[in-house]
Amino acid sequence: xxxxxxxxxxxxxxxxxxxxxxxxxxxxxxxxxxxxxxxxxxxxxxxxxxxxxxxxxxxxxxxxxxxxxxxxxxxxxxxxxxxxxxxxxxxxxxxxxxxxxxxxxxxxxxxxxxxxxxxxxxxxxxxxxxxxxxxxxxxxxxxxxxxxxxxxxxxxxxxxxxxxxxxxxxxxxxxxxxxxxxxxxxxxxxxxxxxxxxxxxxxxxxxxxxxxxxxxxxxxxxxxxxxxxxxxxxxxxxxxxx
Numbered sequence: 001x002x003x004x005x006x007x008x009x010x011x012x013x014x015x016x017x018x019x020x021x022x023x024x025x026x027x028x029x030x031x032x033x034x035x036x037x038x039x040x041x042x043x044x045x046x047x048x049x050x051x052x053x054x055x056x057x058x059x060x061x062x063x064x065x066x067x068x069x070x071x072x073x074x075x076x077x078x079x080x081x082x083x084x085x086x087x088x089x090x091x092x093x094x095x096x097x098x099x100x101x102x103x104x105x106x107x108x109x110x111x112x113x114x115x116x117x118x119x120x121x122x123x124x125x126x127x128x129x130x131x132x133x134x135x136x137x138x139x140x141x142x143x144x145x146x147x148x149x150x151x152x153x154x155x156x157x158x159x160x161x162x163x164x165x166x167x168x169x170x171x172x173x174x175x176x177x178x179x180x181x182x183x184x185x186x187x188x189x190x191x192x193x194x195x196x197x198x199x200x201x202x203x204x205x206x207x208x209x210x211x212x213x214x215x216x217x218x219x220x221x222x223x224x225x226x227x228x229x230x231x232x233x234x235x236x237x238x239x240x241x242x
Contacts, residue, residue, distance in 0.1 A: 002218070003031040003225035004234040005107060007208050008049060012229035015077035016056065017047045018087040022098055028231045032105035032138075034207070037092055037124065039117040044068040045092040045124060048076075051114045057089065064115055092124070096131045106133070107183075107205070107227070109162065110141040110150070121146070125154045138205075140183050147179060160205060164188070171200030181205055183227070186218060194221045212237050 009021025010028060017035055025033050036049040040063060053059045053066070057074040068091065077087040092108075099106060110120065128134055140160040141147050147159050160181030161174055166188050174182045174197075182197055186206035197204050207227040209215055215237045218226050226234055 001238060002223065003105070003205075004029075004231050004238065005032040005034050005105070005205065005225050005227040006030045006231040007034050007227045007229050008036065009033060010229075010231055012210065012233075015080055015084065015087050017049055017090070018076050019090050019094060019098060020077075020084060020087055022090075022095060025231055026099070026102055026104065028235065030104060030231045032107055032225065033099070034107040034109065034227050035092075035095065036109045036111050037120065038063040038111050038115075039120040039123075040068045040071060041065055042067045043119060043123065045120060045127065046071060047090045047092060047095060049111070051111065053089075062115075064117070092127060096127065096133065100131055100133065103136075105136050105138060107138045107140060107160075110139065110143070110146050112141055112143040112146040116143070116146070121150055121153060125150070125157075128154070128157070138181060140181070144177075148177065151178065160203070166193075168193070169196065171197040171202045174202050175200040181224075183207060186214060186226075189218070189221060189223070191221070194223075198222065209234075216241075 006025035008016035010024040014021040014024050035047045037045050038048050052062050057076050058078045059074040071089045075086045076089050077084050138158045138160050139150050140162045142162045159179045160183045162183045164185045170182050181203040183205045186209050204223040205225045209226045209228045210230050
């Protein structure tokens with residue numbers, strides 16, 4: 001059965017990339033959770049999609065210029081008003097504490113497309129090894145140099161190339177670099193691309209799929225998982241399919 005990955009947690013109904021969103025995804029019975037990591041000024045790995053805090057918190061500035069203490073002063077759900085208790089920017093360690101005993105996969109996207117955060121690579125590997133979750137991790141990035149550097153440091157982990165372009169040789173490219181997964185924008189998965197990826201034995205985990213008809217289309221095309229903001233919708237569609 002196709003796997004259900006919650007994009008930034010249950011982000012369609014709860015504040016994205018917060019412990020609340022991750023907890024609600026687990027309650028929904030997902031197979032996996034996708035999150036995004038950045039590095040603070042004082043070297044802590046935190047979970048946030050954007051390089052700046054402006055969109056998702058009440059603060060302003062780049063994550064890289066703020067300490068963990070400064071980030072923890074911010075609320076990560078201000079746009080929701082008082083619908084939820086105050087949510088703080090979580091560290092990856094806090095997330096791993098939440099999921100360490102859960103039978104779910106974590107897709108960690110390293111947000112190194114704007115700032116490379118070169119110190120984060122070894123810190124991330126050390127943290128994953130500390131929690132002994134190596135067999136439940138997929139590391140991805142749009143920066144494929146990051147993926148290859150991580151692969152050299154920790155070859156035991158599973159890796160994926162994130163992509164939003166219309167590559168015609170995605171499977172050949174991914175296999176050539178010894179990477180197991182390809183994570184494209186789902187709209188780029190035309191039949192020719194799917195066939196080429198399958199021919200090279202590459203795991204296909206597209207994003208961000210929220211519409212039931214698009215989920216059905218991905219199931220029909222034989223992808224390995226769908227990454228979406230509404231894991232409850234994915235579960236309903238999977239149930240329909242038997």
